[in-house]
Amino acid sequence: MSKTTVYEVKVMFGDCDPAGIVFFPNFSKWMDASSLDFFMQCGIPPWRELKKTHGIIGTPLLEIHTKFFKPATYGDTLRVHTHVQEWREKVIVQKHVVQRGELVLCEGLETRAFVIHPDGDPDRLKAIPVPDFIKEKCL
Amino acid sequence: MSKTTVYEVKVMFGDCDPAGIVFFPNFSKWMDASSLDFFMQCGIPPWRELKKTHGIIGTPLLEIHTKFFKPATYGDTLRVHTHVQEWREKVIVQKHVVQRGELVLCEGLETRAFVIHPDGDPDRLKAIPVPDFIKEKCL
């Protein structure tokens, strides 16, 4: 497990589709933003800093699994509750619960790796073991 | 099962993130576009027509499950191969395989319902049984 952080999102008109509700991939965008916010709230520097110090480019997704229960629309304020559900050797699983007030709108699992550009080659990405200094800050 | 359709996507600069690769929610956007393209290739009218004739607003997502194997970047041409993997009473499961040439970049399952505005109330959405005339055209 880990700490749980909360990331607030205000839904914009441009986030919504012709059905008048949030276009669903935006929930993934917001979970991704909340994932990064989680690391920053835990005291991890932004990736552009970690790239310089540790070569870490970011935490690309290996897998996402999201369930949508209720729609949202523009003008809504949402809160994404985020924690790490599972730490594996080279992978973490983050869970995000998106709420409007007490109402749960959707839930998602993200499986992420920490990646570098091997040998500094900007065209390639390689997963590394979850760094200890990152895990320690998140618990 | 069903027919399989192919939807082509050209990756734009604005689809990519600071890691230089496609920002992953865009794969969901493209699968959604391929889902709609599937129905249209099968001879189903666009939702804005079905709204008038059958009250059907669209096929919002109940659940998505996506695995990412390889990144893509701007300038790439991708093909989304789409079919219906499962027909349930009120739900269908579509499978999308995104390829660049022969290489599979990601795969996703989408669980969708067909929805209407019950009693014409534009603020509410309600699932209906999968319409027979839609299923027949897709097989």
Place this chain on the structure above:
Amino acid sequence: MSKTTVYEVKVMFGDCDPAGIVFFPNFSKWMDASSLDFFMQCGIPPWRELKKTHGIIGTPLLEIHTKFFKPATYGDTLRVHTHVQEWREKVIVQKHVVQRGELVLCEGLETRAFVIHPDGDPDRLKAIPVPDFIKEKCL
């Protein structure tokens, strides 16, 4: 002229492009969100309400003109300062100034009309004179 409102935006990773900075059309998205927020802060109901009461669908853009001075990146908190610079018979011009702290990052003018679906036809849009009740609330 009019009131001036302020709309806060937190820049997400997914808002940024391979150059590591905000992909510029997102500034237009945020100005659009601030435009709507302006009307709501002035006491105008959301378009989905005005559609029912006055048939007004929204305020689509006729023209935008934006200057970009400084980039922003993920993690930044921006403020969009919005007011109506000009009221014409069928058109308004809104000005948006996007700042990070005191630093002005970009400025944009939006020319907007208020539109309805003429004769209830959802496939057509028609501009109407700027409604007095809207102008009065904004001054």
Place this chain on the structure above:
Amino acid sequence: MSKTTVYEVKVMFGDCDPAGIVFFPNFSKWMDASSLDFFMQCGIPPWRELKKTHGIIGTPLLEIHTKFFKPATYGDTLRVHTHVQEWREKVIVQKHVVQRGELVLCEGLETRAFVIHPDGDPDRLKAIPVPDFIKEKCL
């Protein structure tokens, strides 16, 4: 002046807003894609190549000015006609005309600079004179 290139765009459901039409910042995204496509059709390598060979990161926007005449919706196929209208010392002005068939939907001017990371500092951007080898290929 310059060559004129054509870039095709298929409008997706997720490109449209609650009014059922293309959310206007997407036209900017497509003009940007057509701008890059213009350079590639003229024989300029992608920015990720030019970054290695010339340090050029891309062509960020200094200014955009767009007029919207007609809406588009999902299922539409659009064509963006792109050329360089003006070459200045450190700046170019590209013009984009977006059509559906013969119908002009919108027109936009983009003022762009060519930028590098000065002294290799990834946090800064600096404009350079328009490179001759680029101009020559575009004429």
